[in-house]
Amino acid sequence: MAILLGIDTGGTFTDAVLYDEASGVVAKAKSLTTHHDLAIGVGGAVGAVIEASAIAPGVIALVSLSTTLATNAMVEGQGGRxxxxxxxxxxxxxxxxxxxxxxxxxxxxxxxxxxxxxxxxxxxxxxxxxxxxxxxxxxxxxxxxxxxxxxxxxxxxxxxxxxxxxxxxxxxxxxxxxxxxxxxxxxxxxxxxxxxxxIHLLEMLIAATEGRLAALGIQAPLMVVRGDGSLVSAEVAKARPIETIFSGPAASAVGGAFLAGTQEALVSDIGGTTTDVVVLRQGRPRIDPAGALIGGFRTMVEAIAIRTCGLGGDSEVTLEQHGLEASLKLGPRRAIPLSLLAASHGDLVHATLERQLGADMPNDLHGRFALSLNPPLAEVPALEAELLGRLAQGPQPADRLIANRRELNALQRLVNRRLAIMASLTPSDAAHVLGLHAAWDRDAAAKGALLFSRRRNAMGLPFAATPDILARRIIEVLTRRSAEFLLECALAEDGFQEAGLSRHVLAAAALDGHEGLVRIGLSLTTPVVGLGASAATYYGAIAALVGAPALVPEHAEVANAVGAVVGGVHVSAELRILQPVEGVFRVLARSGTRDFGDLGAALAHAEETARAQAHADALEAGAASVEIAVTVDEKKAVTEGREIFVEALVTARASGRPRIGR
Missing domain, CATH: 3.40.50 (Rossmann fold)
Structure with a gap:
């Protein structure tokens, strides 16, 4: 059987999986995503997975890529003129x-x-x-x-x-x-x-990816995941890059369903920046009938119905004051975990944190670093330009970079424009403190947690007695908010659209397990499939809060890359039949318009044409063999007791596995 390579570029990591059609996942690897050039991270992950598998690159028969490029570019307003x-x-x-x-x-x-x-x-x-x-x-x-x-x-x-x-x-x-x-x-x-x-952005990514694959000795065809979870050839993706919106979450949903072996579920993928939830129906992600909504624009692109919350392993941890009390807030902004920054800049991070631990009074800028992220595409104000110049030398401790409120506001503007990013305490650091994760520098996480725990509430008392207590509270907040978000998604799916229902006093009592004269309960009727590198850490507790079984399948941390290779090619062709004058049935197709005097003949011609168009489109999209199903939706009206034909929509849906190189 063929060896397939799946790749996913996420907000923090780029994942790669080698998959044997006969035996499943052969090897998996992660590399940090390189946002300034996604192909570098792709090359790192692919090189690592080949080394881990000892499989010859020339044996790989198909490569499939899911990418955040289109989504991020639209959110950030990037692209050509x-x-x-x-x-x-x-x-x-x-x-x-x-x-x-x-x-x-x-x-x-x-x-x-x-x-x-x-x-x-x-x-x-x-x-x-x-x-x-x-x-x-x-x-x-x-x-x-x-x-x-x-x-x-x-x-x-x-x-x-x-x-x-x-x-x-x-x-x-x-x-x-x-x-x-x-x-x-x-x-x-x-x-x-x-x-x-x-178009030019995806062309550059695909060209760079193909170049890095070739340099590694991989000559297999390249497919790209669309926003509905299906696959298309790289050539088609280059012409229609907008169809790759939600490519990553769609790949996760397909991969999660495949790995968990379930047909009905809430698939929840916790990443570094966000948690994405998709409803799984009959083994496939539900499609948003209104079209993909991204960057504030409602498009006509078919994509999965996805709900996203700014909550992830790399969510920035901050304090919110409520009168005399202070509480933890997670996200929605992403930060680089201190434990991760220390893995690459250990001397700077440890020296800074130890200096700050020796200070007499805690400072809100302690335990925070600033880094440059993307080069500016246009001129920036003088103060921002000065800060970017200093950040060009490498990560800077925030308390040394910022001297006054004006500079703090300028740094905030750079972060908002994604020209800079902060490194600070995150749930990933809390997991390191508690020994739940061990990938990066635990000591740096512990020092950052100790600094944060010393911050004062309005009464002048430290926020937490020890770093361990703080870390447990961070994990508890993440678990609770994740459970609330799952409930919010499920309630919305059932037609309850009012915002904030999951935080209603009765919903909160249900999550708290209240039982007095009244027993209050809320539970999901489908399993929760937990995906992401930290899914095994959190989803047992999250699912328990919402009364659902938790399915965290093997390889959950690379489900997105698995979804990239186990998906299929799915395309559709739609033709309309209209009646411009009574007794004339007009078939409107890409190949041209044709009139018939009989509805049956028009329907037969439309079905034949739709089949041919869908078959050709599926082959162009990279399908090896094609199966086609045709549906007809007729609309009629009754006028003066007579039934009048209005229109018919003939849809041919073609499906098939992608062609492989050997």
Whole structure:
């Protein structure tokens, strides 16, 4: 059987798994994710897993990658500058708030053309204006997005515009009909713009990854995980990078279901920065019918229905004052654990923590370090630039870097813009203090916990008596908040959408195990599949709080990388049948429009065409063999006692395992 390589780039670690189709996981490895160049971390993880397995690189038959690149780029507003070619729309359509925000000042080319609601041309495509504007704008752009009015019914104007743009500029072009078959031109344009902006980023990642794989002697085909958990070839992913939104969580859900051997569950993946929860139905993640919501934009991309909480092993631990009392707060901001920073900068971390432990009074900046993260893409104010210059020399103790409130605010702005990151006490450090983790520097974690425990509440008393007591309280807070989040997700799935229900006084009493005259209880009806490097540490207690079995499968810490290779290719093709006039049934397909005088003949042609289109798309996406299922959704209306055909949607869904190299 074939040897497959799965890779996942997470917020803290890049994971790699070698998987034998006959015997399962052969070897696994982790490398720190290199955010400035994800391919470096990929190369480190792949090199480590090959060394651990003693398998010859040339034996690997398939590589599959799940990546956070598209998600992070959209959240952080990264990407290229694109031009939107808007065919058959007017200037007011380009002023829709969501679309205008997505464009963020990028140019719009309004072009005559487009189709009507029956798929008929409204007017010819204004090719001359398009060519002239494309030549004028191209020097300042990285690509184009093309969206035509009712192009999902007839994409011919989008296709013609794409050909003109490629001929005149040589830049990448995304067409809206390639991303979604759903109506709503402005939302399709928004999705198209975001996709076009990401193309060069994913192209660079894939090229760099392929280069590092080749340098290691791996020549296998490369697949990429989409946001619905399915796989596509690297070439298709480069053209439609927006479809890799939620790639990592989708891979985790698929891998978790596979490893746990369950069909129904809440899959909860605790990472460094966030906890992601996905509902598993019949062995597959549930898809969000409204389209992926990311970076504040509701797109038309099919992706898993995921709920995310800013709570993870690397969540920053801070104190919140409530009158005379103080309480622990975890996240939502990620910090580098002190134990991890000490693993690479031990002398600096230990010398700083010991100096601060010798101080007479605790300071909020004690136990905190600042590091540069990403180079600025634009000019920053003078004070921020000065701080970045000092951080360029390496990690800096916060109490030595910051001299006043202005500098503290400037550092905060750098952190908010992801130009800098803090290292401080985290749940991962607490786990090291208690001996639950042992990957990094326990002594640094203990010193950081001792410094934090000395902080004072409003009454002037130390927050915790010992580092161990503090560490246990941190773990308890993480466990409780995780349980509340699982309940929140389950309640929302059952239709209870009101925010904060899991923290209602009765829900809190249930989690506390209250039993008086009234026994209060809340429990899940499905298991909790716990994933992530720290899942075994926490999920027994978390699941117990919500009254559910905990399934922490073997290899849970690399379930995302397993999901990258055990998934399959899944694509669909949708065709519409309309009745423009009574007795005429119009089949609207990517290959063209065709009219029939009989509904049965139109349905037969639509099914045949949809099958052929889905089969071709599945092969292009990298499937080895294809199975196809067709569904027909007819809509009819009753008028004056007569049943009238309105439309039919014919959907062909194609599935198959990916092609392998040997």
């Amino acid at each position: 694109v031009g939107l070619v808007y065919i058959g729309f007017d200037a007011a359509d380009a002023e829709r708030p969501d679309l205008k925000a997505a464009l963020n000042g990028d140019p719009v080319i309004l072009v005559g053309g487009g189709h009507d609601a029956m798929g008929q041309p409204r007017m010819p495509l204004d090719a001359e204006t398009l060519a002239a504007e494309a030549r004028r704008l191209a020097p300042g752009l990285t690509g184009f997005a093309v969206t035509g009015r009712f192009a999902v019914l007839d994409p011919s104007h989008e296709i013609a515009a794409r050909d003109i743009l490629r001929r005149e500029t040589g830049l990448p072009v995304t067409c809206g009909h390639e991303l979604s078959a759903r109506l709503d031109g402005p939302k399709r344009a928004l999705t198209c713009v975001l996709n076009a902006r990401l």
